[in-house]
Amino acid sequence: MTEPTLDPTVDYPLSLNRQDLLFSPNGKPIADITMEAVMSGEVVASDLRITPQTLRLQAQIAEKVGRNQLGGNLRRAAEMTAISDERVLQIYNALRPNASTKPELEAIAEELEGEYGASLLANLVREAADVYERREILATNE
């Protein structure tokens, strides 16, 4: 689906002005996240998560008010919604100084691109790999 074009001045906050665009990861409209639904068990914890689409909408808003870096972070986040909590923390640890060899970081970048279509995140990891190499903070053990 093509992403709707937003006007920050009238559309933000989306939770008030554009509920029509907001859905839970299980496809529930945000309006359906009511106390009744919670008590009847229709709404479950996984409904209270953000979707990649919504993150991209917020990215659009951030960029339209001139916050490109914030927009970029939200777009990387959109890619990350697909990755499990556990894997996210593993990759984070792999990015710590002296924690990974260059091939290891390369492999992570491949995984991000291949398995999750996360090209923005992959770029971040590749960039890190190059800088780490030049600054000699790659893992040496091997």
Next chain:
Amino acid sequence: MTDRVLTFIDEKPAEPGKRTDEVLVGISPAFADFFSQTITGMSHADVVRQILAGIEEQEVSARIVRIRHSSDLAVVAHTAAKLSGSGIAIGLLSRGTTMIHQRDLPRLSSLELFPQSPLMTLETYRQVGSNAAQYAKGESPEPVPTLNDQMARPRWQAKAALLHLKETEQIVKGAKPVEVVPQFAEALAN
């Protein structure tokens, strides 16, 4: 009134210890050298004397080594621990911060750490020596209680940083640890 003077003599390259009933005291580059007292003005002579007393009272022997290539407490303590016959060592910085370390521990870890140098007292140093000696004997001492004071930050944080920087200046790159023998004398301060 008289003050105790600490003199280090018989400087020689530090060798790994053979006897298992010894504790090493690793002192930082500027300890009782460029500096003569801790952050709160306690004389280095008294500090060392109390640590040694704590070890001696446990009937364990002690050696002192000066670490010259680093002012990082963990490095000072761990380097000494690797030279210690028992594997146990006390690290001591000029400003008074101290820790008990063990050879097999990761460097950044420690058996007991006393990060708040302004809160150290001579009694604490005696207990530190005593506990280190007990570890060396394979006993299980109660860890020395560490104090905390919120208002230490405004009073001491900057001075501590300054002392650390000065000590760091005294580092001799690549210099090996040396063993020294303490000699105490009473001196009339003037």
Next chain:
Amino acid sequence: MPQTVVGVDIGNSTTEASAATIGSDGSVQFLGAALAPTTGVKGTPRNVDGVADVVERALRTAGVAVGDLDVVLLNEATPVISGMAMETITETIITESTMIGHDPRTPGGRGLGVGTTVGFGALAETPAAEPVIVVVPRGVDFEVAAGEINAATRRGVAVAAAILGNDDAVLVVNRLDGAIPVIDEVSRIDAVPLGMLAAVEVAGPGQSIRTLSNAYGLATIFELDAAATRVVSPVARALTGNRSAVVVRTPAGDVADRTIPAGSLELKGENRRATVDVSRGAVEIMAAVERVSPLADVSGEAGTNTGGMIANVRQSMADLSEHAVADVHIKDLLAVDTFVPQEVRGGVAGEVALENAVALAAMVRTRDSGMQAVAAAVADRLRAGGAEDVEVIVGGVEAEMAVLGALTTPGTDKPLVVLDLGGGSTDAALIEIDGSIDAVHLAGAGDLVTKLIDAELGLDNLELAEDIKRCPLGKAESFFHVRLENGTVQFFEKPLPATAFARVVTLDGHSMNPIPGRHSMERIRTVRRTAKERIFVVNALRSLRTVAPGGDLRQIGFVVLLGGCALDFEIPQLIADALAPYGIVCGTGNIRGTEGPRNAVASGLVASYAGRSAGVLVGGSG
């Protein structure tokens, strides 16, 4: 036509279910089991969530549709709760600071020194006459102390020994011209009487003093007659096993082992009453309990510690069961002898003596268990959930069901006793050859063991005590190996946590918790095992005597252990050893040969229901 039934056992912590089909002939075929944490307090409608959950899962594993469910059987919970209390009944008092026996870690010198006590300040003026023992207050530097003593000896003063406030004994001795016995860390050194004849004795490391711990040794030193010797004999006893000690001879000096008037227990039996003084100890209390049993209620002598102790137990159980205190009736009582380390009154160096104490566990019957209400709620939930015509029945009393379940353990037969040693109470049930069942609930179980460990090791940390109860011990001798309590060594790839180094630790499989304090591994192990013996073994025997035909344990063939203790690493062994002499086969249950010590009640519910329904059918045809 066959029925689909699920037996459900709602326990305090877990809810278990067994699904089965029952043939019209009453034959039972178990299909599946499930287990989940109990939701809500046992016996309250909030159990429903947990029950519905296990029923569904049991059916799923059984491959049966919820719609086909005919009957759910709930356990009738045994309506008992328990409480605990502890009371010290002895105290040691030193008068006139006669004795210093705190056993400092590092005394100095060796041997025995006898002389008159003299203050450090007065040492310089002391004439070179009869031998003296110098008393050095805290704050005197060890070099100064040694210097003065050397000066005095050079002047001809015979300094026979020294008593120090600081932890300086070795330091001082190392600086003396001639070695003398020195004892240190005497915190209230100002209380040491001066100008009195005294003796200081220090033994070598790992050894203990000979003279001062021997009544006749004291008599010899202080030239005592028989009467006086009798008076000082408690001193000698108090010092036994110390590496160092001081004894001062003062006019009225004494060490007394005194019994605290703790007050008495009023035991009301169904038909007999008895009064027993708590300070008589557990044996006599339990004897009295036996005499008046069955017990109807217990009260403590008003205005005494015992009175307070029982009142507390009542109150705590009233709060727990939401009964009025008046409605709380103690139906069983377990008294256990224990000892707690306590600072000696009149001690000058924080001496600690192990004082006798009595721990009590009491058991109370509550009104009903509220299971009927739970059954109704479960029925509604399951019917709403698709089991349209399910029936929910409270199928039988826990203990009885447990027996039936236990009987499915391979190798068992009637007469059989089930022992369920939980946290609060010890439950036992006997099934005889003729199938008749007799059950009993006794006070005292896991919680009391924890309390004993906590008190006897002076931990004041129930979490740690709990840990010690559950896990084997080890000592981290290096960062790469642990010496286990059975003497074997376990090695590790990665260095152990710094907090564990050189400490006795509990090993619960994955983590390692250091035990603070000076206790040796052996000591902690002994306390743990004796605590378990004093509660679990004693209660095992008590309960067996109660249910055994004619109280004769030899009439029991098999004992099956269930509940928390059945999974403990040593309790089954302890109990088996205790029962072996009676020719009883004892072991941990293995329900239906597959479930281990779990699912006994659930399986029992199904079995008994099967039995009954079969009976009904027979009756119908006749």
Next chain:
Amino acid sequence: MTAVSPEQATTVQKRQSERTKVLEERPVNLDGFVQEWPEVGMVAMDSAFDPEPSVRVVDGAIVEMDGRARADFDFLDQFIADHAIDVATTEQSMAIPAQEIAAMLVDPRVTRDEVIAVTGGLTPAKLLEVVKTMNIVEIMMGMQKMRARRTPANQAHCTSARDNPLQVACEAAEASLRGFSEVETTLGVVRYAPLVAMALQIGSQVGTGGRLTQCALEEATELELGMRGITAYAETISVYGTESVFVDGDDTPYSKAFLAAAYASRGIKMRFTSGTGSEVQMGNAEGRSMLYLEIRCILVTKGAGVQGLQNGSISCIGVPGAVPAGIRAVAAENLIASAVDLECASGNDQSFSHSPMRRVARLLPQMMPGTDFITSGYSATPNYDNMFAGSNVDAEDFDDFNTIQRDLQIDGGLQHVKEVDILAARHRAGKALQAVFRYLELPAISDAEIEAAVYAHGSRELIPRDVLEDLKGAQQVMDRNVTGLDLVKALESTGFSDVAENLLTVLRQRVSGDLLQTSAIMTRDLEPLSAVNDRNDYAGPGTGYRPTGARWEEMKRLRHVTSAENPEVEVD
């Protein structure tokens, strides 16, 4: 061989004037002050050893920055050059004289957007040069305009020296009622975290709804509590100004950037933390001034795409606090964060001085112009209960703080609240927590405990909890995977529907992502308020945010105000 004797010369007693004795006794003389030492970075912001500003762009990439060639960039330089600085505009922005840019910051006629168009292209050394031309009043003028959110707000620390969840719930309810938009907690015993975080979440929804909560822990746990919806935002993600210190902290700008995306991907608001003094304190300032290094942290934050930053020296405040112009530098670091369009939670959150006068002087440069969060941790408890090692302002300063707001008509985000209302809120929070604990089978909370907690000033007046049972309960919360949704259910089923609704509204926000925008908080009407729908529009006298109307009336209230109608009584 070396011989030394202590220097503290035991001099002959000189006669001392009575006045000197009085002055010696003043609390300020308990504070520590040190001389500058620029060579090693023991200097606030004015150092000959800081680099000269420069930039060179070759086909779309910065190849030289502040006198360093790209080949010699450390990882901060490179991250900043590649991600923080607007390559398109940098050369022309850098061409503008520092003094002129400073003038733009101060001049009301230059709009915030115009300034940001320029600052977006500035290098660390240039930003430093700009603020070096500004005195404290000009810095405050700049902050007044550059603050991202139009409406200032404040944040509270709600902790307990005993990690008592009940106390934290009560403090959170009071803090929320007093006006704090965010409440933060941390632990003495880390295993207590689940219970205390729950208590904070529940309590903060009792007073005034919509407060955002966080629990400062190590990343993994903090992230997990956030993902479960037991906390609402995160703040303790530290960045440092030199490569060596960054590596000592076991992180890099790239690992932190990845973590930033992780929080956003779970719909959780997050800000970085940094502050002047941390590098020199760790002895690795590489000879740069404290402020220069802090500016690098600010630009790393910007480059990572994080919406905001907690700075203002924070836990190292004793270092800038001890050198000349240190507190001016601290004010400047807040300004620069705002000037590059970040949310700024502006410190004032650590014990700073023994002197009451210095504590206020350190607070005013943020309180007067207003920042997104005046303090990033006002201790809602007495400082002895503050598990963040004490704050510059604590519960005993509430009335002073409210009076200063009233005296100067400046909005520090708080207001005086009548005791009856506070007691009611604390009581309700206690009851709500009691009900939730009962519902979730957690260790019981007795009415007596609640009674004590409601009227307590600090943990010393509480009934101690059974820590063993609590810790088991805390473990249960983790094992049973209790989530924010379970708290909603518990509250709703136990008759605390309004609290449940507030909490559900906060949780719903992670579906919308509105709180991911810069400087987002929630209003009393539970609506998101951020630098998107509440952009700072200050344009000189008579413009921008100033307390008026209902808010000003609210701020006029104090504990004791003599009534004008009847001077014999006080205004209620």
